[in-house]
Amino acid sequence: xxxxxxxxxxxxxxxxxxxxxxxxxxxxxxxxxxxxxxxxxxxxxxxxxxxxxxxxxxxxxxxxxxxxxxxxxxxxxxxxxxxxxxxxxxxxxxxxxxxxxxxxxxxxxxxxxxxxxxxxxxxxxxxxxxxxxxxxxxxxxxxxxxxxxxxxxxxxxxxxxxxxxxxxxxxxxxxxxxxxxxxxxxxxxxxxxxxxxxxxxxxxxxxxxxxxxxxxxxxxxxxxxxxxxxxxxxxxxxxxxxxxxxxxxxxxxxxxxxxxxxxxxxxxxxxxxxxxxxxxxxxxxxxxx
Amino acid sequence: xxxxxxxxxxxxxxxxxxxxxxxxxxxxxxxxxxxxxxxxxxxxxxxxxxxxxxxxxxxxxxxxxxxxxxxxxxxxxxxxxxxxxxxxxxxxxxxxxxxxxxxxxxxxxxxxxxxxxxxxxxxxxxxxxxxxxxxxxxxxxxxxxxxxxxxxxxxxxxxxxxxxxxxxxxxxxxxxxxxxxxxxxxxxxxxxxxxxxxxxxxxxxxxxxxxxxxxxxxxxxxxxxxxxxxxxxxxxxxxxxxxxxxxxxxxxxxxxxxxxxxx
Numbered sequence: 001x002x003x004x005x006x007x008x009x010x011x012x013x014x015x016x017x018x019x020x021x022x023x024x025x026x027x028x029x030x031x032x033x034x035x036x037x038x039x040x041x042x043x044x045x046x047x048x049x050x051x052x053x054x055x056x057x058x059x060x061x062x063x064x065x066x067x068x069x070x071x072x073x074x075x076x077x078x079x080x081x082x083x084x085x086x087x088x089x090x091x092x093x094x095x096x097x098x099x100x101x102x103x104x105x106x107x108x109x110x111x112x113x114x115x116x117x118x119x120x121x122x123x124x125x126x127x128x129x130x131x132x133x134x135x136x137x138x139x140x141x142x143x144x145x146x147x148x149x150x151x152x153x154x155x156x157x158x159x160x161x162x163x164x165x166x167x168x169x170x171x172x173x174x175x176x177x178x179x180x181x182x183x184x185x186x187x188x189x190x191x192x193x194x195x196x197x198x199x200x201x202x203x204x205x206x207x208x209x210x211x212x213x214x215x216x217x218x219x220x221x222x223x224x225x226x227x228x229x230x231x232x233x234x235x236x237x238x239x240x241x242x243x244x245x246x247x248x249x250x251x252x253x254x255x256x257x258x259x260x261x262x263x264x265x266x267x268x269x270x271x272x273x274x275x276x277x278x279x280x281x282x283x284x285x286x287x288x289x
Numbered sequence: 290x291x292x293x294x295x296x297x298x299x300x301x302x303x304x305x306x307x308x309x310x311x312x313x314x315x316x317x318x319x320x321x322x323x324x325x326x327x328x329x330x331x332x333x334x335x336x337x338x339x340x341x342x343x344x345x346x347x348x349x350x351x352x353x354x355x356x357x358x359x360x361x362x363x364x365x366x367x368x369x370x371x372x373x374x375x376x377x378x379x380x381x382x383x384x385x386x387x388x389x390x391x392x393x394x395x396x397x398x399x400x401x402x403x404x405x406x407x408x409x410x411x412x413x414x415x416x417x418x419x420x421x422x423x424x425x426x427x428x429x430x431x432x433x434x435x436x437x438x439x440x441x442x443x444x445x446x447x448x449x450x451x452x453x454x455x456x457x458x459x460x461x462x463x464x465x466x467x468x469x470x471x472x473x474x475x476x477x478x479x480x481x482x483x484x485x486x487x488x489x490x491x492x493x494x495x496x497x498x499x500x501x502x503x504x505x506x507x508x509x510x511x512x513x514x515x516x517x518x519x520x521x522x523x524x525x526x527x528x529x530x531x532x533x534x535x536x537x538x539x540x541x542x543x544x545x546x547x548x549x550x551x552x
Contacts (some may be wrong), residue, residue, distance in 0.1 A: 065507050072500045076493055076525075083489045083528070086538040098484065148482065158478060203407050222494050223407035235479050253481040263481065271468050278461035 003061065004070030008277065012074065012111055015102030021098055024099035032258075035150040042146070046115035050123075053116070063116040071109050078103045090147060094245040107145070114142040135274035140269030143262060151259025159237060160252045162187040167210060171254060182230060188218070192245040203236050205250040221252065232256050291339035293394075299336035300360075300391045303329040307364050307526060311380040318492065322380060333361050340537070346405040347417045352531065353394055358419060360362045360390040362426040370458075376451065382433060383426075413473030415468060424462035425530060428498070431455035432523035434517040445512045452519060453505060460498045468490050486539035490529035497522040 030038060049059040061067050082097035089096065097103045118139050125131050158171035158179055167186040170178050188206040195201050204222040209215065211230050219227050226233040238251035257263075306329030313321035337357055340348045348354040369381025370376060431452050438445045438452070470491070471481040482488060501518045504510055533539040 051373055065503055069500060069503050069507070072496055072503065076496045076500065079493045079496065080525075082484070083486060083533075084536070087484065122357055155480075200406055202410075220504070224411040226476060233479065237538060251333060253479055257480075260475075267468050267481070271465060274461040274464035274468070277457055277464070 001066050001070060004066045004068075005073075007061075008070045008074040008106065008109075011105045012078075012102040015100070015105045018105075019093065020102040025101060027099065030150055030153040032154050035153060039146065039150055042111075043115070046112060046119065049112070050119040051115050053120075054232065059116070062113055063120055068110075068113050068117075071106060071113060074106045075103065075110060078106055107149075111142060111145050111214055114138055114145070118142060129280060133273055136269045136273030136276060139274055140266045140271075142266070144266030144270065147259050147262035147266065151257065152264065154259060155255070155257045157253060157255050160185060160254055161249055162205070162207065162252055164188070164190075167208075168272050177201045181232075181254065182213075183209055183232065185209050185234070187248075187250050190239055190245075190247045190250045191220075192239065192247070194245075203239065205236055205252065206251075207234075207252070209234075226255075231258065291336070291343045295339075296336060297395060299332055300395065303333040304384065304391065305329075305386055306332065307380070307384040310364075310368075311384045314377050314380040317377075319375070322371065323368065326364055329422060330365055330368070333364075337361060346410075347415045348450065349415060350405060350409060355418060355422060356390045356394050358422045359426060360387040360394070362419075362423045363387040363390070363429070366423060366426045366430065366458075370427075374451070374454065379430065382430060386426075386429060386433075404461035408477055411473055411477060413469055413476070417469040417473055420462050420469060421466035424459045424466055425526065427455055427462065427525060428526060429542065431459060432520055435519040437522075439513060439516050439520075445516070449505070449512055449515070452516070456498060456501060456519070460495075460502065461494060463498065467495060486533050486536065487529065490525070490533055494522065494526045494529045497525050 045275050049062060053059040053063060062091055078097070078100075081094055082103070085094045085097070087095060087097060093100055118135065121131060121134055121138075124150075154175075158181070160168055160171040160181070162168050162185050163189050167184040169181055169184045171181050173179050186208045188208055191202065191204040191206065192200065193202040202222065204220050206220050207218070209217040209229055210221065211217075215229065217229060218225075221234050221236045223225050224235045226235045228234070233255045235253040235255065236250070237253040240247035240249050306325045310322045310324075310326035313319075313325065332531065337348060340354075340357075348357060363383040363386050364380070368377050370379050434448075434452050434455065438448055470488075474483065475481040496520070501515060501522060504515055504518060528536075
């Protein structure tokens with residue numbers, strides 16, 4: 001285990017040097033096609049590590065518990081620091097952990113370890129009762145982790161302020177820029193219902209959507225019930241609070257995440273893996289002991 | 290109309306039944322242990338169900354309401370573990386812990402209104418919280434077992450498969466609860482994972498239990514260290530469950546505090 005802790009420590013130090021020399025991780029730079037290229041390169045490196053594992057000791061070590069456990073401990077510690085410090089998009093170091101090199105490197109290394117052990121298992125399948133839960137859990141996590149991280153730069157989240165009687169084509173990006181959308185939304189009516197004590201019960205917008213692809217849709221968007229059209233999910237986000245139920249505007253959030261199907265595949269695999277763990281987990285031990 | 294004032298009658302009946310079940314388990318009267326525990330669970334659940342109906346929403350929103358579920362799931366987890374591995378002590382443990390949570394609700398009730406804000410009106414709400422509560426109950430059992438084994442000393446190798454089994458079940462449910470949360474978050478907030486303080490601590494807790502599971506797979510490892518990992522994991526779980534409510538870094542930045550801040 002000592003080697004693993006030293007390796008993890010090396011990653012943290014490397015991360016600190018990178019943080020000091022090149023600054024925080026620039027995730028925006030990973031927009032398509034850069035993230036696709038990085039993913040391909042990443043998978044190639046994992047495959048090479050797997051193929052050379054018998055020639056190069058370090059690559060064999062990566063696929064061992066002695067590498068995995070210390071790396072997880074580092075991830076726990078760094079994530080605890082993240083949980084104890086206030087996170088801020090404009091923060092640095094601990095205050096913006098997601099761009100802090102040591103944090104990123106430790107999680108990338110977890111993905112490398114996952115990749116190597118998944119490949120090794122895939123090449124040596126022999127007992128489905130062990131292999132299936134293993135692959136669902138590990139491959140699911142690998143898929144969700146890598147595609148969620150790399151796909152993040154392609155995610156678009158914009159706010160659209162819609163008004164009654166005025167179809168709106170433009171939306172505001174998180175950076176405050178105006179963006180022309182491939183669809184227009186006109187607010188038909190804003191709906192706000194309250195409980196007897198005045199606390200909110202329902203926020204919703206009756207809207208008409210016109211898309212560049214020629215669709216003309218009338219629908220209602222509720223909190224918790226987004227509407228999806230042409231790869232965009234439309235969410236109820238806000239309204240004119242001063243007008244309350246009489247609000248003539250409704251703020252909608254439009255989200256596009258082209259990598260979502262891959263992330264969801266990973267999530268569903270992990271869900272199936274968890275069910276396997278519950279059903280088979282205990283029994284496996286009984287056989288061994 | 291059912292409200293918290295009726296709680297004490299249901300609670301006393303259920304605890305008495307669970308107590309008989311716990312006693313029966315020690316005496317190897319499995320049939321009696323099963324029947325009384327299950328009847329106790331039905332009594333307790335009928336209160337939850339009545340609350341659900343009279344509140345016109347699942348009673349899952351406040352700490353007091355989640356304690357209600359926790360008190361329900363502890364004996365349920367206990368009886369499932371008992372049916373599978375026949376540990377005599379498990380029902381006593383689960384009854385005692387359920388009693389603690391019932392007492393908290395009796396003496397420090399957080400009585401609540403009927404309202405459920407729009408952000409929580411989702412079919413994901415009930416499964417997400419219920420699955421998590423069940424995971425917490427089982428992992429609580431594993432933590433108590435770990436403390437017991439550490440205090441008792443001696444050779445713990447043979448009893449370690451108890452903690453292993455509990456952790457496998459608890460971790461499975463925790464994973465499901467977390468991923469349900471991710472799927473719900475996508476529908477409610479537009480993203481499946483936002484590193485909200487609650488999510489960050491959920492990830493910490495999850496990883497920490499993974500450390501235990503993997504460390505136990507090492508051919509040569511120290512059992513006592515593994516037990517300590519389990520205890521630390523459960524402390525981290527407390528942070529995730531209620532600790533972040535008191536954490537300065539999480540104030541005002543967590544969507545899990547349920548203040549509608551739409552503008």
